Amino acid sequence: MSCHTPIVVALDYEKQADALNLVSQLDPSLCRLKVGKEMFTRFGPQFVTALQQQHFDVFLDLKFHDIPNTVAKAVQAAADLGVWMVNVHASGGSRMMVAAKDALTCFGANRPKLIAVTVLTSMEQADLLELGITLTPAEQVLRLASLTASAGLDGVVCSAQEATLLKSQFGNAFQLVTPGIRPADSAADDQRRVMTPQAAKQAGVDYMVIGRPITKAADPLAALQSVVAQLT
Numbered sequence: 001m002s003c004h005t006p007i008v009v010a011l012d013y014e015k016q017a018d019a020l021n022l023v024s025q026l027d028p029s030l031c032r033l034k035v036g037k038e039m040f041t042r043f044g045p046q047f048v049t050a051l052q053q054q055h056f057d058v059f060l061d062l063k064f065h066d067i068p069n070t071v072a073k074a075v076q077a078a079a080d081l082g083v084w085m086v087n088v089h090a091s092g093g094s095r096m097m098v099a100a101k102d103a104l105t106c107f108g109a110n111r112p113k114l115i116a117v118t119v120l121t122s123m124e125q126a127d128l129l130e131l132g133i134t135l136t137p138a139e140q141v142l143r144l145a146s147l148t149a150s151a152g153l154d155g156v157v158c159s160a161q162e163a164t165l166l167k168s169q170f171g172n173a174f175q176l177v178t179p180g181i182r183p184a185d186s187a188a189d190d191q192r193r194v195m196t197p198q199a200a201k202q203a204g205v206d207y208m209v210i211g212r213p214i215t216k217a218a219d220p221l222a223a224l225q226s227v228v229a230q231l232t
Protein backbone atom coordinates (compact mmCIF):
# COMPACT_ATOMS: atom_id res chain seq x y z
CA MET A 1 0.00 0.00 0.00
CA SER A 2 1.48 3.36 -0.84
CA CYS A 3 -0.05 6.65 0.22
CA HIS A 4 1.04 10.24 0.55
CA THR A 5 -0.27 11.09 3.98
CA PRO A 6 2.37 12.06 6.56
CA ILE A 7 0.13 10.94 9.43
CA VAL A 8 0.84 7.80 11.41
CA VAL A 9 -1.77 7.05 14.08
CA ALA A 10 -0.28 5.43 17.18
CA LEU A 11 -2.62 2.62 18.18
CA ASP A 12 -1.93 2.42 21.89
CA TYR A 13 -5.01 0.63 23.24
CA GLU A 14 -5.47 -1.92 25.99
CA LYS A 15 -8.31 -3.61 24.13
CA GLN A 16 -7.93 -4.86 20.58
CA ALA A 17 -11.64 -4.24 19.91
CA ASP A 18 -11.21 -0.54 20.69
CA ALA A 19 -8.31 -0.28 18.25
CA LEU A 20 -10.16 -2.17 15.53
CA ASN A 21 -13.23 -0.02 16.06
CA LEU A 22 -11.17 3.10 15.30
CA VAL A 23 -9.41 1.43 12.37
CA SER A 24 -12.76 0.47 10.84
CA GLN A 25 -13.54 4.20 10.56
CA LEU A 26 -10.21 5.03 8.90
CA ASP A 27 -8.93 4.83 5.38
CA PRO A 28 -5.39 3.90 4.30
CA SER A 29 -5.24 7.10 2.25
CA LEU A 30 -5.82 9.11 5.44
CA CYS A 31 -3.11 7.63 7.63
CA ARG A 32 -0.71 4.81 8.38
CA LEU A 33 -0.85 2.89 11.66
CA LYS A 34 1.73 2.32 14.37
CA VAL A 35 1.73 -0.75 16.59
CA GLY A 36 3.88 -0.32 19.67
CA LYS A 37 4.98 -2.25 22.71
CA GLU A 38 1.61 -2.35 24.47
CA MET A 39 -0.51 -3.81 21.68
CA PHE A 40 2.23 -6.01 20.24
CA THR A 41 2.86 -7.54 23.66
CA ARG A 42 -0.84 -8.22 24.17
CA PHE A 43 -1.92 -9.20 20.67
CA GLY A 44 1.24 -10.13 18.76
CA PRO A 45 1.91 -10.49 15.04
CA GLN A 46 -1.72 -11.47 14.37
CA PHE A 47 -2.77 -7.95 15.24
CA VAL A 48 -0.28 -6.51 12.74
CA THR A 49 -1.55 -8.92 10.09
CA ALA A 50 -5.16 -7.91 10.76
CA LEU A 51 -4.27 -4.27 10.04
CA GLN A 52 -2.34 -5.18 6.90
CA GLN A 53 -5.32 -7.19 5.66
CA GLN A 54 -7.23 -3.91 5.78
CA HIS A 55 -4.51 -2.46 3.51
CA PHE A 56 -2.82 -0.25 6.10
CA ASP A 57 0.93 0.30 6.16
CA VAL A 58 2.16 -0.66 9.63
CA PHE A 59 5.03 0.92 11.54
CA LEU A 60 6.18 -1.71 14.05
CA ASP A 61 7.51 0.44 16.88
CA LEU A 62 9.33 -1.95 19.17
CA LYS A 63 12.46 0.23 19.49
CA PHE A 64 14.90 -2.66 19.46
CA HIS A 65 17.96 -2.01 21.64
CA ASP A 66 20.17 -5.03 22.22
CA ILE A 67 23.40 -6.65 21.03
CA PRO A 68 23.92 -6.50 17.24
CA ASN A 69 23.03 -10.15 16.58
CA THR A 70 19.77 -9.99 18.53
CA VAL A 71 18.65 -6.75 16.91
CA ALA A 72 19.54 -8.05 13.45
CA LYS A 73 17.35 -11.13 14.00
CA ALA A 74 14.53 -9.01 15.42
CA VAL A 75 14.39 -6.61 12.45
CA GLN A 76 14.49 -9.62 10.14
CA ALA A 77 11.44 -11.00 11.98
CA ALA A 78 9.73 -7.63 11.49
CA ALA A 79 10.55 -7.73 7.78
CA ASP A 80 9.11 -11.25 7.57
CA LEU A 81 5.89 -9.74 8.93
CA GLY A 82 5.86 -7.35 5.97
CA VAL A 83 5.78 -4.15 8.02
CA TRP A 84 6.35 -0.80 6.33
CA MET A 85 8.68 0.60 8.99
CA VAL A 86 10.63 -0.74 11.98
CA ASN A 87 12.81 1.05 14.51
CA VAL A 88 15.84 0.50 16.73
CA HIS A 89 17.49 2.75 19.33
CA ALA A 90 20.43 4.69 17.88
CA SER A 91 22.04 4.50 21.33
CA GLY A 92 22.60 0.79 20.62
CA GLY A 93 25.52 2.10 18.57
CA SER A 94 26.86 1.91 15.04
CA ARG A 95 27.69 -1.80 14.99
CA MET A 96 24.17 -2.63 16.11
CA MET A 97 22.61 -0.37 13.47
CA VAL A 98 24.81 -1.73 10.67
CA ALA A 99 23.90 -5.29 11.69
CA ALA A 100 20.22 -4.36 11.56
CA LYS A 101 20.61 -2.79 8.14
CA ASP A 102 22.58 -5.74 6.76
CA ALA A 103 19.91 -8.15 8.00
CA LEU A 104 17.41 -6.46 5.68
CA THR A 105 19.51 -6.63 2.51
CA CYS A 106 18.00 -9.95 1.46
CA PHE A 107 14.52 -8.37 1.38
CA GLY A 108 15.54 -6.06 -1.48
CA ALA A 109 13.00 -3.41 -2.39
CA ASN A 110 10.44 -5.07 -0.11
CA ARG A 111 12.41 -4.32 3.03
CA PRO A 112 10.85 -2.11 5.70
CA LYS A 113 12.19 1.37 6.27
CA LEU A 114 14.73 1.16 9.10
CA ILE A 115 14.68 4.12 11.46
CA ALA A 116 16.64 4.85 14.64
CA VAL A 117 15.23 6.55 17.73
CA THR A 118 17.46 9.42 18.87
CA VAL A 119 16.28 11.17 22.05
CA LEU A 120 12.76 10.22 23.10
CA THR A 121 10.31 13.09 22.70
CA SER A 122 9.34 12.66 26.35
CA MET A 123 12.84 13.76 27.40
CA GLU A 124 14.19 17.22 28.08
CA GLN A 125 17.52 18.58 29.24
CA ALA A 126 17.08 17.45 32.88
CA ASP A 127 16.36 13.87 31.78
CA LEU A 128 19.59 13.77 29.78
CA LEU A 129 21.58 15.23 32.67
CA GLU A 130 20.26 12.44 34.90
CA LEU A 131 21.89 9.98 32.45
CA GLY A 132 25.19 11.85 32.57
CA ILE A 133 24.61 13.46 29.16
CA THR A 134 25.51 17.14 29.28
CA LEU A 135 24.57 17.93 25.67
CA THR A 136 21.29 19.71 24.93
CA PRO A 137 18.56 17.45 23.49
CA ALA A 138 19.16 18.95 20.02
CA GLU A 139 22.92 18.32 20.27
CA GLN A 140 22.37 14.72 21.40
CA VAL A 141 19.80 14.17 18.61
CA LEU A 142 22.33 15.49 16.09
CA ARG A 143 25.04 13.20 17.43
CA LEU A 144 22.82 10.10 17.25
CA ALA A 145 21.40 11.10 13.85
CA SER A 146 24.93 11.42 12.55
CA LEU A 147 25.72 7.84 13.68
CA THR A 148 22.47 6.70 12.09
CA ALA A 149 23.21 8.38 8.76
CA SER A 150 26.73 6.93 8.72
CA ALA A 151 25.31 3.45 9.39
CA GLY A 152 23.15 3.88 6.27
CA LEU A 153 19.70 3.74 7.89
CA ASP A 154 16.72 5.49 6.31
CA GLY A 155 16.31 8.13 8.99
CA VAL A 156 15.52 8.84 12.61
CA VAL A 157 12.77 9.30 15.13
CA CYS A 158 13.23 12.73 16.70
CA SER A 159 11.09 15.65 17.76
CA ALA A 160 9.83 18.05 15.12
CA GLN A 161 11.82 20.71 17.01
CA GLU A 162 15.00 19.22 15.57
CA ALA A 163 13.66 18.73 12.03
CA THR A 164 15.04 21.89 10.42
CA LEU A 165 18.51 21.21 11.85
CA LEU A 166 18.54 17.56 10.74
CA LYS A 167 17.24 18.26 7.22
CA SER A 168 19.95 20.89 6.78
CA GLN A 169 22.64 18.51 8.00
CA PHE A 170 21.60 15.25 6.33
CA GLY A 171 19.51 16.30 3.35
CA ASN A 172 15.94 15.69 2.34
CA ALA A 173 16.23 11.95 1.70
CA PHE A 174 17.06 11.29 5.36
CA GLN A 175 13.58 10.59 6.76
CA LEU A 176 12.32 12.24 9.90
CA VAL A 177 9.63 10.52 11.94
CA THR A 178 8.30 12.79 14.65
CA PRO A 179 6.11 11.85 17.62
CA GLY A 180 5.26 14.53 20.19
CA ILE A 181 2.85 16.12 17.72
CA ARG A 182 0.24 18.15 19.55
CA PRO A 183 -2.53 20.25 17.97
CA ALA A 184 -2.66 23.63 19.74
CA ASP A 185 -5.66 22.63 21.89
CA SER A 186 -4.25 19.23 22.98
CA ALA A 187 -2.60 18.34 26.29
CA ALA A 188 1.13 17.58 26.10
CA ASP A 189 0.66 14.52 28.38
CA ASP A 190 4.09 12.99 29.09
CA GLN A 191 5.63 14.50 25.95
CA ARG A 192 8.17 17.33 26.41
CA ARG A 193 9.54 18.27 22.98
CA VAL A 194 6.25 18.94 21.17
CA MET A 195 5.12 20.78 18.06
CA THR A 196 1.82 21.43 16.27
CA PRO A 197 1.08 19.56 13.02
CA GLN A 198 1.37 22.75 10.93
CA ALA A 199 4.70 23.74 12.47
CA ALA A 200 6.02 20.20 12.01
CA LYS A 201 5.03 20.27 8.36
CA GLN A 202 6.79 23.59 7.90
CA ALA A 203 9.89 22.19 9.60
CA GLY A 204 9.97 19.49 6.92
CA VAL A 205 9.13 16.30 8.82
CA ASP A 206 8.27 13.26 6.70
CA TYR A 207 5.97 11.42 9.09
CA MET A 208 4.04 12.64 12.13
CA VAL A 209 3.19 10.06 14.77
CA ILE A 210 0.01 11.06 16.61
CA GLY A 211 -1.61 9.00 19.34
CA ARG A 212 -3.67 10.38 22.21
CA PRO A 213 -4.81 13.62 20.53
CA ILE A 214 -6.69 11.28 18.18
CA THR A 215 -7.27 8.06 20.11
CA LYS A 216 -8.45 9.74 23.33
CA ALA A 217 -10.62 12.32 21.57
CA ALA A 218 -14.38 12.09 22.02
CA ASP A 219 -14.59 11.67 18.24
CA PRO A 220 -11.27 10.19 17.01
CA LEU A 221 -12.21 10.34 13.34
CA ALA A 222 -13.11 14.03 13.63
CA ALA A 223 -9.82 14.68 15.48
CA LEU A 224 -7.86 12.99 12.68
CA GLN A 225 -9.78 14.85 9.99
CA SER A 226 -9.08 18.11 11.79
CA VAL A 227 -5.32 17.37 11.71
CA VAL A 228 -5.57 16.51 8.00
CA ALA A 229 -7.39 19.81 7.38
CA GLN A 230 -4.68 21.72 9.26
CA LEU A 231 -2.09 20.22 6.92
CA THR A 232 -3.76 21.17 3.66
Ligand SMILES: O=C(O)c1cc(=O)[nH]c(=O)n1[C@@H]1O[C@H](COP(=O)(O)O)[C@@H](O)[C@H]1O
Pocket residue numbers: 010012036061063087117119120121122157158179180181189191209210211212213
Ligand atom coordinates in the same frame (compact mmCIF):
# COMPACT_ATOMS: atom_id res chain seq x y z
O1 LIG B 1 9.27 5.60 18.32
C1 LIG B 1 8.21 6.18 18.62
O2 LIG B 1 7.20 6.00 17.96
C2 LIG B 1 8.25 7.18 19.70
C3 LIG B 1 9.48 7.77 19.93
C4 LIG B 1 9.56 8.92 20.75
O3 LIG B 1 10.62 9.52 20.91
N1 LIG B 1 8.42 9.37 21.34
C5 LIG B 1 7.20 8.75 21.19
O4 LIG B 1 6.22 9.24 21.74
N2 LIG B 1 7.12 7.61 20.42
C6 LIG B 1 5.83 6.88 20.30
O5 LIG B 1 4.89 7.75 19.64
C7 LIG B 1 3.60 7.64 20.24
C8 LIG B 1 3.17 9.02 20.70
O6 LIG B 1 1.89 8.94 21.22
P1 LIG B 1 1.11 10.22 21.78
O7 LIG B 1 2.00 10.90 22.78
O8 LIG B 1 -0.11 9.61 22.43
O9 LIG B 1 0.79 11.08 20.60
C9 LIG B 1 3.69 6.61 21.35
O10 LIG B 1 3.21 5.38 20.82
C10 LIG B 1 5.17 6.50 21.64
O11 LIG B 1 5.55 5.18 22.00
